[in-house]
Amino acid sequence: xxxxxxxxxxxxxxxxxxxxxxxxxxxxxxxxxxxxxxxxxxxxxxxxxxxxxxxxxxxxxxxxxxxxxxxxxxxxxxxxxxxxxxxxxxxxxxxxxxxxxxxxxxxxxxxxxxxxxxxxxx
Amino acid sequence: xxxxxxxxxxxxxxxxxxxxxxxxxxxxxxxxxxxxxxxxxxxxxxxxxxxxxxxxxxxxxxxxxxxxxxxxxxxxxxxxxxxxxxxxxxxxxxxxxxxxxxxxxxxxxxxxxxxxxxxxxx
Amino acid sequence: xxxxxxxxxxxxxxxxxxxxxxxxxxxxxxxxxxxxxxxxxxxxxxxxxxxxxxxxxxxxxxxxxxxxxxxxxxxxxxxxxxxxxxxxxxxxxxxxxxxxxxxxxxxxxxxxxxxxxxxxxx
Amino acid sequence: xxxxxxxxxxxxxxxxxxxxxxxxxxxxxxxxxxxxxxxxxxxxxxxxxxxxxxxxxxxxxxxxxxxxxxxxxxxxxxxxxxxxxxxxxxxxxxxxxxxxxxxxxxxxxxxxxxxxxxxxxx
Numbered sequence: 001x002x003x004x005x006x007x008x009x010x011x012x013x014x015x016x017x018x019x020x021x022x023x024x025x026x027x028x029x030x031x032x033x034x035x036x037x038x039x040x041x042x043x044x045x046x047x048x049x050x051x052x053x054x055x056x057x058x059x060x061x062x063x064x065x066x067x068x069x070x071x072x073x074x075x076x077x078x079x080x081x082x083x084x085x086x087x088x089x090x091x092x093x094x095x096x097x098x099x100x101x102x103x104x105x106x107x108x109x110x111x112x113x114x115x116x117x118x119x120x121x122x
Numbered sequence: 123x124x125x126x127x128x129x130x131x132x133x134x135x136x137x138x139x140x141x142x143x144x145x146x147x148x149x150x151x152x153x154x155x156x157x158x159x160x161x162x163x164x165x166x167x168x169x170x171x172x173x174x175x176x177x178x179x180x181x182x183x184x185x186x187x188x189x190x191x192x193x194x195x196x197x198x199x200x201x202x203x204x205x206x207x208x209x210x211x212x213x214x215x216x217x218x219x220x221x222x223x224x225x226x227x228x229x230x231x232x233x234x235x236x237x238x239x240x241x242x243x244x
Numbered sequence: 245x246x247x248x249x250x251x252x253x254x255x256x257x258x259x260x261x262x263x264x265x266x267x268x269x270x271x272x273x274x275x276x277x278x279x280x281x282x283x284x285x286x287x288x289x290x291x292x293x294x295x296x297x298x299x300x301x302x303x304x305x306x307x308x309x310x311x312x313x314x315x316x317x318x319x320x321x322x323x324x325x326x327x328x329x330x331x332x333x334x335x336x337x338x339x340x341x342x343x344x345x346x347x348x349x350x351x352x353x354x355x356x357x358x359x360x361x362x363x364x365x366x
Numbered sequence: 367x368x369x370x371x372x373x374x375x376x377x378x379x380x381x382x383x384x385x386x387x388x389x390x391x392x393x394x395x396x397x398x399x400x401x402x403x404x405x406x407x408x409x410x411x412x413x414x415x416x417x418x419x420x421x422x423x424x425x426x427x428x429x430x431x432x433x434x435x436x437x438x439x440x441x442x443x444x445x446x447x448x449x450x451x452x453x454x455x456x457x458x459x460x461x462x463x464x465x466x467x468x469x470x471x472x473x474x475x476x477x478x479x480x481x482x483x484x485x486x487x488x
Contacts, residue, residue: 007479011476011479012476014373014381015380015384016384017384019384019388021385021388022386023388024392025274026392027153029320030149032170032174036169037173040169041166041169043162044159044162049154052154052194070349071347071348074174079320103315104315105315110378133254133258136251136255137353137354139262140259141262141265141266141352144263144267145267145270148267148396152391152395193469200444225437226437227436227437227438232256235251235255276414276415277414281410281414284406284410287406288403288406288409291403291407292398292407295399295400295438296398316417316419318418
């Protein structure tokens, strides 16, 4: 077993993407929601997440088709409604990650990592 | 000890006001927030609460003066930021209740109960 | 319309019961849970709620039969799992309220209000 | 810019650690708590987190010294109370990460990544 104590910028960007997806999931699950209010909730989530460190982009779409009305005419935000894409950046490294339903589970995954080469003067 | 099994409409309206204030408090505490995003969060809370049964009116103001920036430039929604007023109605009974800071505690209280007389035909 | 500015102890007890049920619902919805961990979550909810003002008793049972395993072997605490009974007291007035599923909706209701007569010396 | 579409097991372990820390933070912030109930909440958090995929170990300590009593005799779980260490594993890669206060901010960081060599037959 060998230990690598210092994580790279890329690993750090991956870590931050995980934090933000885990955080938003649990912050907002359970919120009363309907098709009419969904856009407002999407905007609020995006504006809350973009404040956090290392977040470059965040897009939140909530699946209206799952917003079936209970007998009082509304629904609750549940994990399977989320379609979220986030881009985090640490140094020159970017991580794009998603939260989308996959086989009935709200699945979070890294889509890709990119690194921008530093500018070289020569 | 005597039991009163059936609650009145007025008591029911009071109960519903309590539910909604308790619910919104815990749903939204911890949300990343800043002075720039506060209006979006206020709107989202209002739109979420108004969906729920027996809610007639809801006004949410979040105290910007408490949104001091942490070292990453944002804050977190905490209990003392809330200034909320809600009106619930059950039958002809209304309850107006508030959540506002009082001596350093986010205090929920019933402001007033009103009853509209039914229309009498004679 | 007539305004009743001062609420009675009984109304206050009803209000407090509503607050606590609304609060616990949204605080704990979304928690990862299984049949093995359910007792620990029940205990934690009870111990959190009993701390709050005006709470005399709290019993939380979570419906294990709804804890169906997702593909990673666990479930999430959802509103319909709750079977909660709470007793609040303000002065000599008690309110017993419940949160239980009713026709597919996590329903909160006042079960009964009781008043203890003050001790009379004569 | 070059894209690396497939993340390694190590990056995946880092991502999962981030998810779990972000999730638990927002799930539990705001919970009513006191020095007497803290152990119960710690146990509930640990039992909730260990259920989730890729989690090998989780230790949660909540800072009692910050549990100052409000005028009703309790406190609320806030971000700075957390001292959490988590180990996630994907394949042969482990990630140890923490959530601890650092200069007044609840800071999440990767402590180390380890890889166990696969068994070689020769």
